[in-house]
Amino acid sequence: MTDVVSLVSGGSRGLGFAIVERLLARGDWVATFSRSGSPALSALVAAHPGRLHVESFDAADSSAIQGFVSHVVETFGRIDHCIANAAIAHEGVLATTRDDEIDAMLAVNVKGSIVLVRECVRQMLMQPGAASITLVSSIVARSGSPGLSVYAATKAALEGFAVSLARELGPRGIRVNAVAPSFLETDLSASLSEENRGRIVKRTPLGRLGLPADIVGGIDFLSSPRAGFITGQVLTIDGGSS
Numbered sequence: 001m002t003d004v005v006s007l008v009s010g011g012s013r014g015l016g017f018a019i020v021e022r023l024l025a026r027g028d029w030v031a032t033f034s035r036s037g038s039p040a041l042s043a044l045v046a047a048h049p050g051r052l053h054v055e056s057f058d059a060a061d062s063s064a065i066q067g068f069v070s071h072v073v074e075t076f077g078r079i080d081h082c083i084a085n086a087a088i089a090h091e092g093v094l095a096t097t098r099d100d101e102i103d104a105m106l107a108v109n110v111k112g113s114i115v116l117v118r119e120c121v122r123q124m125l126m127q128p129g130a131a132s133i134t135l136v137s138s139i140v141a142r143s144g145s146p147g148l149s150v151y152a153a154t155k156a157a158l159e160g161f162a163v164s165l166a167r168e169l170g171p172r173g174i175r176v177n178a179v180a181p182s183f184l185e186t187d188l189s190a191s192l193s194e195e196n197r198g199r200i201v202k203r204t205p206l207g208r209l210g211l212p213a214d215i216v217g218g219i220d221f222l223s224s225p226r227a228g229f230i231t232g233q234v235l236t237i238d239g240g241s242s
């Protein structure tokens with residue numbers, strides 16, 4: 001039996017990778033998945049023998065998520081923290097957004113996160129001790145951004161999910177929160193034009209785009225006993241831009 005077990009979706013790169021790194025560094029046993037691996041993630045597995053469980057599958061596949069959570073419990077014995085991070089963004093004005101793009105964002109960002117959390121909650125309810133769920137939202141859920149309306153809708157859905165689930169699970173000792181980052185320097189925002197990048201930096205009091213490292217501190221905190229009386233909250237981490 002291990003001490004603290006954390007599960008993170010989308011850990012191969014970007015914010016998810018930074019979360020996996022931080023949780024390993026604080027001593028957790030960690031499990032993650034994404035569609036493909038990455039050399040950086042393979043290096044982390046090699047550096048932490050037996051402490052990092054990695055699988056490859058699509059978050060749109062509910063039965064694969066169920067299998068993954070079962071494997072994590074078989075391997076590590078419990079799940080203390082679930083961080084639903086994996087998401088996709090198709091940028092474009094609504095009028096030209098295709099059905100398959102809408103379906104993909106809803107399937108991965110909303111249903112994939114909800115199914116992952118449900119599977120973790122089923123395990124958390126059967127084990128002793130406190131547990132936490134953290135959903136990765138975005139400031140666009142509330143502040144909006146042209147060309148990101150469907151993506152913003154998926155993130156707003158997760159925030160509604162988090163606050164309701166916090167009420168449902170609080171009496172069982174399971175906390176549920178979300179973090180809402182601003183634009184980050186990751187693959188997801190790589191298509192941002194120089195003009196838009198400049199506009200974002202200009203309206204950000206701290207004068208730059210965020211980095212994954214700026215966000216992991218909040219997730220580390222929310223998924224720790226230091227946040228033991230915090231639930232149903234959305235923590236905005238945006239350099240003051242919204």
Ligand SMILES: NC(=O)c1ccc[n+]([C@@H]2O[C@H](COP(=O)([O-])OP(=O)(O)OC[C@H]3O[C@@H](n4cnc5c(N)ncnc54)[C@H](OP(=O)(O)O)[C@@H]3O)[C@@H](O)[C@H]2O)c1
Nearest residue numbers: 010012013014015034035036058059087138183184186188
């Ligand atoms: N970047 C930003 O500006 C920004 C701002 C606010 C909020 N966020 C949020 O922060 C989170 C992380 O974003 P990021 O910028 O780190 O994105 P990223 O660099 O594109 O990384 C996304 C991660 O999720 C995985 N993933 C994507 N689709 C998947 C699928 N269908 N099934 C399984 N895994 C999948 C990716 O791996 P594979 O591609 O190999 O599957 C990767 O590991 C997301 O929830 C995003 O909405 C990002």
